[in-house]
Amino acid sequence: MSRLDAGSATLLGPGDDAAVVRAADGRVVASTDVLVEGRHFRRDWCGPADVGHRAAAANLADIAAMGATPTALLVALCVPASLDASWAEGLADGLTAEAARCGASVVGGDMSASPTLTVAVTALGDLGGLDPVRRSGAQPGDLLALAGRVGHAAAGYTVLSRGFRTPKMLVEAYRRPEVRYAAGPEAAKLGATSMIDVSDGLLQDVGHLAAASVVGIDIRTDAFEVPDQMRDAATALGVDPYQWILAGGDDHPLAATFPAGTRLPDGWLEIGSVHDGAGVTVDRKPWTGAVGWDHFR
Amino acid sequence: MSRLDAGSATLLGPGDDAAVVRAADGRVVASTDVLVEGRHFRRDWCGPADVGHRAAAANLADIAAMGATPTALLVALCVPASLDASWAEGLADGLTAEAARCGASVVGGDMSASPTLTVAVTALGDLGGLDPVRRSGAQPGDLLALAGRVGHAAAGYTVLSRGFRTPKMLVEAYRRPEVRYAAGPEAAKLGATSMIDVSDGLLQDVGHLAAASVVGIDIRTDAFEVPDQMRDAATALGVDPYQWILAGGDDHPLAATFPAGTRLPDGWLEIGSVHDGAGVTVDRKPWTGAVGWDHFR
Structure with a gap:
């Protein structure tokens, strides 16, 4: 994965104990979602890149819903031993491509064997000086x-x-x-x-x-x-x-x-x-x- | 979970689409680790609070290893239908207590049913104006x-x-x-x-x-x-x-x-x-x- 793309918020990408992401606003927006095979996706309905797009989108949309611009994704992937290695690669491609749609990058992750194919994604974002838009501010007449x-x-x-x-x-x-x-x-x-x-x-x-x-x-x-x-x-x-x-x-x-x-x-x-x-x-x-x-x- | 503890970096805790965490430095350090039952822990060896402490520590230590101070945790939890609800509560207690040991808070999460008990944790941290300490700077004579x-x-x-x-x-x-x-x-x-x-x-x-x-x-x-x-x-x-x-x-x-x-x-x-x-x-x-x-x- 390439580091420090021009204009990217990624200051230090994968490969060290942790990533470093620009948070120019002085606050960071963060959200986590997990997708479990058989519950949130089926491999006979979605290819690995599709699952990557869906997992990334579910998290990135949460960042956008606060009024923020997504900056980074971190991914925890649990894979059965029987799963072909190309599946995880396809997933990574989908995650990376979906993140790129809003200018974000995959900056870190972890992988473990597991009987259950599971993709847990955390998205980070930047508020650009604006207040977060919460769920609680709707007023009669809006x-x-x-x-x-x-x-x-x-x-x-x-x-x-x-x-x-x-x-x-x-x-x-x-x-x-x-x-x-x-x-x-x-x-x-x-x-x-x-x-x-x-x-x-x-x-x-x-x-x-x-x-x-x-x-x-x-x-x-x-x-x-x-x-x-x-x-x-x-x-x-x-x-x-x-x-x-x-x-x-x-x-x-x-x-x-x-x-x-x-x-x-x-x-x-x-x-x-x-x-x-x-x-x-x-x-x-x-x-x-x-x-x-x-x-x- | 209490919000906005004095001195906490939590600006907006659980309950909205995403959390908002202080990142005073203008950069945020982030790392993800996943623990899978039977691979990283056994329920007959560790109680739920122990698993929470271990899952939090594994992530918070990655933040510290960059030279940063942990600020927040996000947790994705996958639980079998057979698991007693008190187990997840015990896990949350352990995560919260371990985070508190370094001044961090659990700011968000997601939960799903799954055949495999899985805890994916993302930790965030603040560099406090210092450069991140990477793995790559050791010099002969050090x-x-x-x-x-x-x-x-x-x-x-x-x-x-x-x-x-x-x-x-x-x-x-x-x-x-x-x-x-x-x-x-x-x-x-x-x-x-x-x-x-x-x-x-x-x-x-x-x-x-x-x-x-x-x-x-x-x-x-x-x-x-x-x-x-x-x-x-x-x-x-x-x-x-x-x-x-x-x-x-x-x-x-x-x-x-x-x-x-x-x-x-x-x-x-x-x-x-x-x-x-x-x-x-x-x-x-x-x-x-x-x-x-x-x-x-």
């Missing part, structure tokens, strides 16, 4: 907006779980999230009052914003355009596409609240509003479907 | 010194593996390393030319200093005092105690090289010297025993 795809990965998951491999757009969305990392610091600069990485389903994660902020949040279904491929797959599989959109995980869009009247730049979609009360409603009514996304449970 | 116990954990491991539970001092040394975290920044201030956390055996890890620095290093066995309990256990078990001292892991002392004539403060033991050449010798001769420590392999 608008709710979303940056990034939602429901695509869940649709791909359903397609794969029924034994299909197409539509390719949905399957690929499951294999490789397209996270809008830059939207995190952008939201912070715009004055976002709260923000979260939607990893476990929009209703569930927006519910975390509502709970932490002690407000109610309503989501409008007419805000979402259902892509043709998603609508066709939903019809073919007998699924309500809004179940994917409202309760599907793994796309990692950012959901944020902003003061009413905030002019949202391209890439942000206004999807609802904050009001006095508690919990999350859909078109002003309780949602009767599943609210969350529990991977393979 | 002295080699050690801060902290060595061989004790390996002796405890051998005792446990033969089915005994005493001497207690050795078994406890295996269960809970006593890492001299403050010795890391102390060495950096003293002008250490290279440093490493001895986690895999003195010969093996000093070998990493020799390789990275392109020098030879000689270790003098007469530098070590073999404690009575270790000598008695060695005799009873038919083991050469120097095998524990020279090749045993898990105590996490810091090994560092300093310019000749450096006056070492209390707690540092001069154990050898650096010369032109390559590799590690013991009393000027090649060591014919095992050089490393492979846990349960």
